[in-house]
Amino acid sequence: MSCPTYSVVPGAPNSVQATFGPPNNQLTITGTSLLDGFGSMAGSILLVCGNNTSINLRLISWTDREIVTILPDSRPCIPDQQNNYHIQVRKSSGELCPPIPISISDSIISQPIDLERLAHLMYIDPQLPSPPPPGQPELPEPIFAKLVAPNISGVVFTDQLGNTLPVYSDLHAFERPITEGTSPASHEPLSPIVSDLLPVTVVKVEISWSANRDDGTPAEFLVKPNLSAPRDANTQVADVVFLFKPHVVELTRDNLRTAPLQRRQIHIKVRLSVDNILTTGWIDDLPFVEVLIPSLQIPTVLALYQGINLQQSVLILVPSSSPFESVAGLRFFLERLNSIVYTLKEIGSFASFLLGLDSLVNALPSVGGSNYVVTDDILLDDISFEPGATWEDRVSSILFIGPQGKWVHCQNKSHNDEEGSFIITIGEEYHVIVPTLRANPLHPVDRIFINHQPTDDDPGEHSYLFDDTLSTIIFSPPIPARPYVDIVGPRSIRLDHPHGVIQEYRINYENLEDPISIAWSSNGSVINPASKITNISFFNTGTWLVQVDVTDINRVHVQNHIDVIVEVAPLGCLRIPPICCTHPSSPVCGPRMKP
Numbered sequence: 001m002s003c004p005t006y007s008v009v010p011g012a013p014n015s016v017q018a019t020f021g022p023p024n025n026q027l028t029i030t031g032t033s034l035l036d037g038f039g040s041m042a043g044s045i046l047l048v049c050g051n052n053t054s055i056n057l058r059l060i061s062w063t064d065r066e067i068v069t070i071l072p073d074s075r076p077c078i079p080d081q082q083n084n085y086h087i088q089v090r091k092s093s094g095e096l097c098p099p100i101p102i103s104i105s106d107s108i109i110s111q112p113i114d115l116e117r118l119a120h121l122m123y124i125d126p127q128l129p130s131p132p133p134p135g136q137p138e139l140p141e142p143i144f145a146k147l148v149a150p151n152i153s154g155v156v157f158t159d160q161l162g163n164t165l166p167v168y169s170d171l172h173a174f175e176r177p178i179t180e181g182t183s184p185a186s187h188e189p190l191s192p193i194v195s196d197l198l199p200v201t202v203v204k205v206e207i208s209w210s211a212n213r214d215d216g217t218p219a220e221f222l223v224k225p226n227l228s229a230p231r232d233a234n235t236q237v238a239d240v241v242f243l244f245k246p247h248v249v250e251l252t253r254d255n256l257r258t259a260p261l262q263r264r265q266i267h268i269k270v271r272l273s274v275d276n277i278l279t280t281g282w283i284d285d286l287p288f289v290e291v292l293i294p295s296l297q298i299p300t301v302l303a304l305y306q307g308i309n310l311q312q313s314v315l316i317l318v319p320s321s322s323p324f325e326s327v328a329g330l331r332f333f334l335e336r337l338n339s340i341v342y343t344l345k346e347i348g349s350f351a352s353f354l355l356g357l358d359s360l361v362n363a364l365p366s367v368g369g370s371n372y373v374v375t376d377d378i379l380l381d382d383i384s385f386e387p388g389a390t391w392e393d394r395v396s397s398i399l400f401i402g403p404q405g406k407w408v409h410c411q412n413k414s415h416n417d418e419e420g421s422f423i424i425t426i427g428e429e430y431h432v433i434v435p436t437l438r439a440n441p442l443h444p445v446d447r448i449f450i451n452h453q454p455t456d457d458d459p460g461e462h463s464y465l466f467d468d469t470l471s472t473i474i475f476s477p478p479i480p481a482r483p484y485v486d487i488v489g490p491r492s493i494r495l496d497h498p499h500g501v502i503q504e505y506r507i508n509y510e511n512l513e514d515p516i517s518i519a520w521s522s523n524g525s526v527i528n529p530a531s532k533i534t535n536i537s538f539f540n541t542g543t544w545l546v547q548v549d550v551t552d553i554n555r556v557h558v559q560n561h562i563d564v565i566v567e568v569a570p571l572g573c574l575r576i577p578p579i580c581c582t583h584p585s586s587p588v589c590g591p592r593m594k595p
Contacts, residue, residue, distance in 0.1 A: 003089070003091070003095065003097035003098065004031040004032050004089075004097070005031055005032065006029050006030060006031025006089060006097075006100070007029070007030055007031065007100065008027055008028070008029050008087045008100050008102055009027070009028055009030075010024045010027070010102075011024075011027065011085075011087075011102030011103050011104055012100070012102055017103050017104070017105050018071060018102055018103065018104040018105075019071070019104065019105055020071050020072055020073060020074050020075050020076075020104060020105075021071075021072075021073040021074065025070055025071040025072075025073070026060065026068060026069075026070050026071075027045075027057070027068070027069050027070070027071065027087065027102075028066060028067075028068050029045065029066065029067040029068075029069070029087065029089070030065060030066050031065065032064075032065060043089070043090055043091055043092040044056050044057075044059075044090045045057045045059065045067060045069045045087065045088075045089060045090070046087070046088040046089075046090055046096075047071070047076075047085055047086075047087065048085060048086035048087070048088050048099050049076070049077035049078060049079070049080075049085060050077070050078045050079045050080035050081070050085070051077060051078055053077055054088070055072070055076055055077070057069040057070065057071065058070050067089075071104065075104075079104070082101070083103070084101040084102065084103055085101070085102055085103075085104050086099035086100060086101050086102070087099065087100050087102055088100070105275070113155070113201060113203070113274065113278065115203065115272040115273070115274070115278060115279070115280045116272075116280050116283060118149075118150070118152075118155070118203065118272060119205075119270050119272050119280065119283045119286070120283070120285075120286065121149070121150040122147055122148060122149050122150070122205075122270065122286060123147075123148055123168075123286065123287060124145055124146070124147060124148075124266060124268055124286070124287070124288070124289045125145065125146050125147075125148045125166075125168075126143060126144070126145045126266065126289050126291060127143070127144040127145070127146075128143065128291065129141035129142075129143070135256075136332075136333060136336070137251060137255075137256050137294075137297045137333075138294040139294055139296065139297070139336065139337065139340045140244060140246035140293050140294050140295070140296050140340065140344075141340060141343075142227060142241045142242065142243055142343055143241065143242040143243075143244070143266070143291050143293075144239070144240075144241050144242075145209075145239075145240055145241075145242060145266055145289065146166055146238050146239045146240070147165060147166075147205070147207060147238040147268055147270070148165070148166050148167065148168050148238075149165045149166070149167050149168075149205070150167060150168065151167035151168060154201055155201050155203055156201070156202050156203070157203050157205055158202060158203070158204055158205065159204075159205055159206075159207055159236060159237050159238050160204065160205075160206055160207070160234075160236045160237075161234065161236070161237060163237060163238065165205060165238045166238060166239075201274060202274070202275075203272055203273070203274055204272070204273050204274070205238075205270050205271070205272055206236060206270060206271040206272075206273075207235075207236045207237065207238065207268060207269075207270055208236065208268065208269045208270075208282070209223050209235055209240055209242075209266070209267070209268055210266075210267045210268070210269075211223070211242060211244070211264055211265060211266050211267065212264070212265055212267070213262075213263065213264065213265070213555065214263040214264070214265060214290065214555065219244060219245075219264050220244070220245040220347065220348070221242055221243060221244045221245065221264070221347075222242075222243040222346055222347055223235050223240050223241070223242050223243075224240065224241055224243070225237050225239065225240055225241075226239075226241060227241055227343060231346050242266060242291075243343060243344055243346075243347060244262070244264055244293045245344070245347045245348050246262070246293055246294065246295055246296040246344075247260060247262055247293075247295045247296070248295065248296045248297075248298060248403050248404065248430065249295045249296070249297055249298070249403060249479065250297070250298065250299070250300060250321075250402060250403040250406060250478060250479040251297035251298055251299040251300075251322075251323065251333075252321040252322065252323065252478050253321060253322070253323045254321070254478075255297070255484070256297075256323050260295055260483045260556055260557065260558050261292040261293065261294055261295070261557050261558065261559060262292070262293040262295070262557065263290060263291075263292060263293075263551075263555070263557050264290070264291050264292075264293050265288045265289070265290050265291075266288060266289045266290075266291060267284070267286075267288045268286055268288075269282050269283060269284035269286070270282070270283050270286065271283065292557070292559070296340070296341075296344075298337070298401065298402055298403050298430055299318065299322055299323070299324065299330065299333065299334075299401075299402070300318060300319050300321075300322065300401070300402035300403075300406050300475065301316060301317075301318055301322075301330065301334075301360060301400075301401050301402065302316070302317040302318070302398070302399075302400050302408055302473065302475075303315070303316055303317075303360055303363060303398065303399040303400070304317065304380075304391070304394075304395045304398060304470070304473075305363075305395065305396060305397040305398070305399070306394055306395070306396060307396055307397065308396045308397050308435060308436040308437075308438065309397060309435050309436065310359055310363070310397050310399055310433070310435070311397070313366075313371070313385070313394075314363045314366065314367060314371065315371050315373070315380075315383065315391050315395075316330070316364070316367050316371060316372045316373070317373050317375070317378055317473055317475075318330070318372075318373075318374050319374075319375070319376050319475040319478070320374055320375055320376050321376075321478045322374060324374075325374060326369070326372065327364060327367050327368075327369065327371075327372040330364070330372075331361075331364045331365070334357065334360060334361050334364065335361060337357065338354070338357050338358065338361050341353055341354050341357055342354060348428075349428050349429050349430070352429040352430075352431075353401075353429055353430040353431055355431075355433075356399060356401055356429070356430070356431030356432075356433055357401065357431065359399055359433070360399055360401060363399075370383075370384055371383075376474065376475045377472070377473075377474050377475075378472065378473040378474070379392075379414055379471070379472055380392040380393075380394070380395075380470060380471055380472065380473065381414070381471065392470070392471050393468045393469055393470070393471070394468060394470075395437065395467075395468070395470045396436060396437050396438065396467050396468060397433075397434055397435055397436055397437065398410075398424065398432075398433070398434040398437070399431065399432075399433050399434075400424050400426060400431060400432045400433075400434075401426070401430060401431040402426050402430065402431075403426065403430065403479055404426055404427055404428050404430065405425070405426065405479060406425070406426045406476055406479060407423050407424060407425040407426070407476045408423070408424050408473060408474065408475055408476065409421065409422075409423050409451070409472075409473070409474040409475075409476075410422055410423070410424070410466075410470055410472070410473055411470070411471055411472040411473075411474075412454055412466065412469045412470060412471055413471055413472070414471050414472050415472055416472075417451050417452040418452065419452075419454050419455075419469075420452055420453060420454025420455075420465060420466060420469065421450075421451040421452045422442060422448055422449060422450045422451055422466065423448070423449045423451055424447060424448055425447055425448075425449065426447070427446070427447055432444065432447045432448075434448065436467070437466040437467040437468075437469075437470075438467045440465055442466065453465070454466070454469070483509070483511040483512045483552070483556050483558045484509065484511065484558060484560075485507050485508070485509040485512070485548060485550045485558045485559070485560050486507065486508045486509070486560060487505055487506075487507060487546060487548055487560055487561070487562050488505065488506050488507065488508055489503060489504060489505030489506065489546070489562075490503050490564070491562055491563065491564055491565065492564070492565045492567070493538065493564060493565070493566045493567070494567060494568070495538075495540070495541055495566055495567065495568050500537055500538055500539040500540065501537070501538055501566070502527075502535050502536070502537050502538075503535070503536055503538065503564075504533060504534070504535055505520070505533070505534050505535075505536060505546060505548075506532055506533040506534070507532055507548055507550065509550055509558070512550060512552040512556060512558065513552045513553050513554055513556075514552070514553065515552075515553055516550050516551065516552045516553070517530070517550070517551045518530050518531065518532060518548060518549070518550055519548070519549045519550075520534045520536070520546070520547070520548050521545075521547045521548075521549075522536050522544060522545055522546045522547065523544055523545050524536045524537055524538045524539070524544050524546070524564075525537040525539075538564065538566045540566070541566050541567055541568055542565075542566060543563050543564070543565055543566075544563070544564045544565075544566060545561060545562075545563060545564075546561060546562050546563075546564055547559065547560070547561035548560060548561070
């Protein structure tokens with residue numbers, strides 16, 4: 001007898017998709033003369049896989065027109081290249097009837113995953129910048145961050161673009177299956193292997209990054225998938241880079257290491273789904289990450305050029321408060337600053353600053369030691385231009401960089417405005433370029449104030465009132481000191497007995513507005529961590545860290561720390577610090593430190 005004509009539902013085209021496991025795992029095969037000796041002991045229904053293997057399906061019921069069978073609870077083999085399986089009737093005679101293709105998906109209802117619980121096992125992993133080179137200030141570098149998912153057997157996390165999320169492995173992180181109704185108490189660990197999940201479940205994670213100040217107000221920032229990506233690039237990915245608009249201060253010797261820090265919080269919210277059937281809402285209560293953003297410290301530098309448009313020989317002047325005593329030190333720092341400002345070019349006015357900074361960095365290699373002067377009040381007649389000539393009456397264009405509000409006073413006569421003078425004041429672009437002193441009026445007009453207009457003693461076709469006439473340069477005082485906290489207390493301690501020692505530490509602070517909040521921390525034991533005066537216990541010898549964080553009413557935050565050396569002094573030696581007992585020639589052992 002020939003094979004009957006038959007059909008299969010669900011799973012056939014234009015019908016509900018079949019599933020391994022409920023709800024659509026029961027197949028109905030309909031046709032005519034199906035039985036032809038068919039039964040529990042004769043004939044069978046086969047599931048044909050993509051690798052040419054087949055599996056006998058369990059029968060539920062059968063008549064001459066309808067056979068009901070059931071699919072396995074999980075995917076037993078792979079589908080074909082079209083992602084289909086086939087159902088095939090085997091007659092009692094052993095004859096195989098033509099296979100019928102059907103589409104079968106994994107069940108997501110028999111073992112639903114607790115997606116919200118999975119989301120709360122994710123966290124933000126930030127990559128903080130490395131410490132600056134010795135003697136260099138900390139600068140606001142990019143903050144890289146990534147969303148990390150738990151490493152659970154049978155679960156693959158992807159972002160909206162299909163990229164696999166990085167995972168973490170913690171043998172004590174899991175103890176129970178991540179399925180609904182089995183969420184343990186928060187203190188109970190979960191199993192690292194979830195055996196009753198589907199063989200492979202893909203969890204799609206929609207991601208939204210954000211950032212704010214520690215008081216919850218929005219922070220000015222830019223988030224990108226990488227530093228070279230355009231501003232409007234898709235950021236719904238697990239790996240991103242944050243660029244925060246920094247606070248800008250003047251770089252001086254006094255604040256080289258103590259410029260204020262800004263607290264910023266990186267947040268993420270996620271929405272998880274499986275096959276677009278199971279889904280969560282936006283989950284926005286994942287732990288945030290707090291980062292400290294250093295101020296952008298800009299040195300004050302005035303470049304005077306012999307030619308117009310910043311051409312020909314150049315003289316570099318810096319105020320006496322500058323931390324750079326040589327052009328080499330300044331060049332090294334400005335190259336580093338240039339790379340930082342380049343990453344910030346899409347925020348605020350830093351793109352404009354980059355123009356002036358590039359011009360200065362390009363000019364520095366040609367500057368010799370004699371063309372670099374550190375002083376607040378400069379007589380150009382005292383600076384050699386060439387043998388037998390000085391820089392007086394040589395300047396035709398100017399480049400001035402520094403923090404907003406910094407100014408420089410330029411005079412045609414030594415310490416006298418009568419023959420003409422002007423003041424250049426830096427704005428939010430952090431630089432001013434005067435392309436030519438042959439212009440009248442000088443440009444840019446919004447950054448130059450003519451203090452005294454000179455008289456043209458030789459009027460004619462060209463009237464260059466400030467070109468080749470400058471004699472004196474006077475820098476404004478340093479921008480007022482920024483917030484600062486100092487730790488006052490012993491940094492070297494003699495341990496007299498084996499039970500440890502307690503020492504008192506207090507803070508001195510400047511330019512912070514009361515009331516302030518204080519947080520002492522140490523690898524010793526801090527007795528009163530929120531007080532201006534604290535006591536810290538040190539239990540044995542070694543180097544101990546003492547740190548204080550201070551935040552004022554305006555949420556300005558500063559931090560400082562010291563290393564405390566605890567030593568056991570040799571018997572009979574009373575010198576402080578104790579190292580002077582065994583190494584009296586040490587630099588810390590001054591002449592007044594006597595036994």
